[in-house]
Amino acid sequence: MIAYILRRLVQAILILLGVSIVTYALLYMLPADPARQIAGRSATAETVANIREQLGLNLPFYEQYLRYLGNLLTGDFGRSYLQKTExxxxxxxxxxxxxxxxxxxxxxxxxxxxxxxxxxxxxxxxxxxxxxxxxxxxxxxxxxxxxxxxxxxxxxxxxxxxxxxxxxxxxxxxxxxxxxxxxxxxxxxxxxxxxxxxxxxxxxxxxxxxxxxxxxxxxxxxxxxxxxxxxxxxxxxxxxxxxxxxxxxxxxxxxxxxxxxxxxxxxxxxxxxxxxxxxxxxxxxxxxxxxxxxxxxxxxxxxxxx
Amino acid sequence: MTEQGSKAVEKILEVRDLVTQVATPSGPKTVVDGLSFDLCRGETLCIAGESGSGKSMTSLSIMGLLPEPMARVASGEIRLNGTDLLTLSERAMRDIRGNKIAMIFQEPMTSLNPVLTIGRQLGEAISTHNPMPGSRVRARALEVLKQVRISEPEKRLSQYPHELSGGMRQRVMIAMALACNPDVLIADEPTTALDVTIQAQILGLMRDLQRETGTAIILITHDMGVVAEMADRVIVMNQGKVVESGTVTDVFEKPGDPYTRGLLAAVPRLGAMTGTEGPASSDGKALERGLAKPLVSVRDLTVRFDIRGGLLQRVQKRVHAVEQVSFDIFAGETLSIVGESGCGKSTTGRALMNLIPWQGEVVIDGREIDANSRIQTREVRRNIQMIFQDPYASLDPRMTVGELVAEPLVIHGLASGSELDDRVEYLFRRVGLPADAAKRHPHEFSGGQRQRICIARALSLSPKVIIADESVSALDVSVQAQVLDLLGELQAESGLSYLFISHDMAVVEQISHRVAVMYMGQIVEIGPRQAVFENPQHPYTKKLMAAVPIPDPRKRRQDFSLITGEVPSPVHGLDYQPELADLQQIAAHHFVAKSAMETAA
Structure with missing residues (x-):
């Protein structure tokens, strides 16, 4: 029984890992630009680039993902871009x-x-x-x-x-x-x-x-x-x-x-x-x-x- | 109908002109047609007949358990101690069921509720009719469990049905039926699904309990051996009508009706071949063995199944299904493997077909078979084909039977176009089916015809060996006899070999050249049929033969006490080393295990 639950929990972690990769990849490929959304319509290209830099959105995909995953492992889901809360x-x-x-x-x-x-x-x-x-x-x-x-x-x-x-x-x-x-x-x-x-x-x-x-x-x-x-x-x-x-x-x-x-x-x-x-x-x-x-x-x- | 003998004639149940009908798309169909009989205290009445005779419908009519609204009693009377049950309300009928008339069914595996404990199901049968405090219900449940002589009755109360063997479950069913001391016990094929040694134990138990309680028994069965063993009086039914009724000796010795005579003639009888060497089909000639090379040679065949568990799903236990079995099959002979469920006989057949992984050495027609080679598997299957037990489940319902028979030829690329059609037509004629049958679907055929189609399919590749795994077990005796005849004819014509896997000793005696007896995954006795049947040496062989009911009321067993026990579990730990049967020759070609003798006894 305990062995069974442990095995299922290990499986669960693998599933969650898979879900996180797929979702993150889909969001990465999305044509919408979060930095532009945050900055608003009237922002200059420079402001948008700054925000992108700040959020690490200009890094390659795997680096962004690994950074996110690292935070996740410490219990940190990140901060909302717009609501500025955890x-x-x-x-x-x-x-x-x-x-x-x-x-x-x-x-x-x-x-x-x-x-x-x-x-x-x-x-x-x-x-x-x-x-x-x-x-x-x-x-x-x-x-x-x-x-x-x-x-x-x-x-x-x-x-x-x-x-x-x-x-x-x-x-x-x-x-x-x-x-x-x-x-x-x-x-x-x-x-x-x-x-x-x-x-x-x-x-x-x-x-x-x-x-x-x-x-x-x-x-x-x-x-x-x-x-x-x-x-x-x-x-x-x-x-x-x-x-x-x-x-x-x-x-x-x-x-x-x-x-x-x-x-x-x-x-x-x-x-x-x-x-x-x-x-x-x-x-x-x-x-x-x-x-x-x-x-x-x-x-x-x-x-x-x- | 008058009761003979010295018993006091006290009629308990009177059935008069019972007519039961089933609704079909083309109107009501009469399945029980004008049945009348009386049942007296302490007697056993057998209702015998083949499938579709209406015998089970009779029992359900008496119990008021017909599957409504599809079936109903159209007319007649069923009087229990003078009260007509057919006039009673459902509420009043509930007080009769399980209390005055109790019933046991064919399938002990499915007749108990899987999610409730034995104690709960048994207690319910008691407390429904006699409300009493829980402790007394438990005490009574324990008492009836002891009465049916189940081992460790206290432990059984808290167990679930799946933890019990088939024989134990049927004992629980009987305990449940007897819990309220009913006047009438209806047993509908109570031993059909059980192994022959368990069957003997259950029949012996029913007879003992009847002596103790005086309950009248209606025993419904297709097995004339069971009828001869148990009945005081017999009713033979065919297509809803009574064709014969009388005392058991009269029916067996002076059958009046041609149907009864045919039925009795078709029953395979153990001992019918005494004094002859070969099977009925080969003119009594035994094969010349020893000179020829064997067609199939099996050495140390072992099949084990892993049971995994734990955190890493490692192998924790193994099922030792077949342990180092060796035998030969010669051209044109029938080798039978007999044994009870779980002895490994079917597994042996499947391993030969490469349907499951196995270890050991198998040589077929001079070529050694590699257990892991897929390409070779195809060649193996051209030489060995299989016929299965259930002709209903082994034909794809969506294909025509012509396609089914042609399929092996297509897969192996052996025929196409008009050649294929000719070949299929030839195969249908050969198994005694009209050639125009090929365009129809499996559901349009009877069980016997379907088994013929399965045989035609197996024959399509012109194999050298056919493995017949319980291939006639599901068929009525008259149909069974026809299919056995067909197998015999095919062998005589073309020199086919059969590996005939069966639990039925009488059938095995009828068709075999040689017989191997399997017990706990090993062959404990193997030899020419005459030697094994007329001079059985191993205690397990003797026990199997003693357990077979003989279809002759004058050869009734008085004492079942020799047949006890059940087959132990084949599941063992990883370090288990099976004790191997040491086969020793005691006569020409007749080998008996010495080391396992004590364990089986």
Whole structure:
């Protein structure tokens, strides 16, 4: 177990290293010039060259990257070009909001997705099942900014049940979480339905019924934990998908998380922030997957981590 | 139908005119058609039949577990102690299931929930019908586990199904079924998925428990050996209808219906070849060995699989699948490898095909084979072809069967164009399929026909040796007999050699020239078929033969106590040195392991 976690952490470091090289290279190749962005339109060529010199942007790629990596190893994410603050502080200030939104979104998608999928499997080929699956399909296909804006309009503007945007109370959390969870719920309901249908066909479910167990017990004790197994691995992968969704949803709802930070940074070619957010997202994906793999043996005793 | 013998006639279960239907796209199809029988306390009724006979549908109808809404009981009565079960609500039926009528299933590997402990699953069967405090549930669970004579019952309660062997899982299933002392126990193919020695143990256990508890048993099986071993009365079903019913001796000795007679005739019987030398197909002539050079010569074949683990994924343990096995196969002969699951027989076949890495020395048709050479692998496979166990899974469903049979010829560049078509047509005729079958897809054929297609595919390269790995095990006996006949004909016509890998002693006796018995990755006895079957020397060979149920109710075993134990694990640490079987010649071509004798006994 400990050997397994250590090995996975070593792998994680290699993955993060790879992510940092690729992202840094992409930003380096970008035609936009950060120095020009910082200096502003009216700055002279001399000022721009000065800024470039200061930031080390005129160094060759590998030197720039190694310098960045060296700082990173001491825990220094660098300074934002435009906000003139430490990137580490900026991210740390905004990370709690994002984590809260993610938790809310995961809760929503599991609640809606698993319930809809399980009901679909039990009532398969009924109008209820078909209705739920059509809804799931809509969930999977609808772009998140459309869902977000529609929800905002309906529940905040027209009905006035929830605040239009911002951060702070539970009411603020509801609409962003549901908008973000809507996409995942569609995926999970379709996965849960097929996983559950598969489990309900298994011999051990027949055995459970042959013992004379009631339907609820057969379902919750025998079928549900088995149907959940493929879903757990999915949740780990899902955290990666969240990161792309968060940029959109945080912008729509004015949620002060790292998605919004990233969005602003991308517009202004603020390389240290983009790098920082990318690395934090990559960390989340790697840790999410590791967590999913660590949880799996508790549900399925056949899985041995080695 | 009257009950014979001295038992008190107390009818527990009466089935009258049961009709069960399954919905198909072309309307309802009747799978059980007018079935009637009575079951008395303490008796064993066997329902025998081949696949599609409706025997499993009968058991699910009685349990009320038909896969709804696809299947339903259309009419009839099922009376348990006078109450018609078909009129009961689902709620009332739940009190019957597991309590009055319990069931054990074919697949012990999949019939237990993988994520719950044995204690939990067993306790649930008890507490559902008799609510009681946890400590008493545990005590009762322990009691039934002891009743089914499982080793270390206390330990089993906290284990998960995957930590138990197939035989132990089936014992747990039986314990679960008996937990509430049911009136009727339905056992649907309870031993089909088990090795023959484990089968004997489970059959013996069921018979003992019946004597102790007086439970009436409905035993559903395709195996006429099991029927003869266990039944008081027999019902033979074919396509949903009862074709024969009566006491077990009557059915076996005076079968009235032509279907029953055919079924009994097709059953391979251990001992049927006593006194003859060669297999049934070669006119009883044994091959002249010793003069000719062997076609395939295997020396010290060893296959081990690494198990990795730890921080650096180093090899921590090894599976010793095959350990220094040596044998020859001569032209035109059938060498059979018999043994139980995990003994290494299939691994040996796969190593010969170069499908897995191996060590040792293999000479095929005078050429030494390099285990690592890919180019050579292709030549090897031209000479050796394989037929697998599952004819459903070993044909690509998206190709036509003509393409499947032609594929080896195309890969090896041996034929193209009209020559290829002619060759495929010839192969289809040769295995007894119409030539126009080539344009159809695998799902349009029955299991037996598919196995013929697999044989045609194996024959396409005109190999010298065909490895048949449990190739008839999945087939019904009548179909099995036809496929065995075909293999025999092909051998007689063209002098093919077979390496026939099987767990079925009766089939092996019928078709082999020579037999090798494998145990724990080694050959413990090898010799001419007659010598091995009529004069078995190694204790494991004797145990295997004793475990086979004989399809004759008059040769019923009284005592199963000789057959005990299970095969130990082949996983060992890195420094493990296997104790090698020391084969010693005891008669012409008949070799027996001396050193391993004590361990197997």
């Amino acid at each position: 990137v580490g502080e900026l991210i740390a200030a905004r990370l709690p909001a994002t984590l809260l939104l993610m938790a809310g979104a995961i809760f929503c998608e599991l609640l809606f997705g698993l319930t809809a999928g399980a009901i679909g499997a039990i009532k398969r080929n009924t109008p209820l099942d078909r209705g739920l699956m059509v809804a799931s399909f809509v969930g999977v296909s609808a772009p998140q900014f459309v869902v977000g804006i529609l929800m905002l309009y309906l529940f905040a503007v027209v009905l006035g049940w929830f605040p239009i945007g911002g951060y702070g109370t539970f009411a603020h959390l509801v609409l962003p979480s549901v908008s973000m969870g809507f996409l995942g719920a569609g995926w999970y309901s379709r996965m849960m339905r097929s996983s559950m249908l598969d489990v309900l066909r298994q011999d051990y479910v027949r055995t459970a019924r042959a013992k004379g167990l009631g339907r609820a017990r057969v379902f919750f004790v025998h079928a549900f934990p088995n149907a959940l197994l493929p879903i757990i691995a999915m949740i780990g992968i899902d955290i990666g998908m969240f990161m792309s969704g968060i940029v959109v949803v945080e912008s729509v709802f004015g949620w002060p998380g790292i998605g919004q930070l990233a969005w602003q940074a991308i517009q202004r070619v603020d390389i240290p922030i983009i790098m920082g957010v990318t690395l934090v997202s990559a960390c989340a994906i790697v840790l999410g997957n590791l967590l999913a793999d660590l949880v799996a043996p508790f549900i399925d005793p056949r899985i041995k981590l080695r």
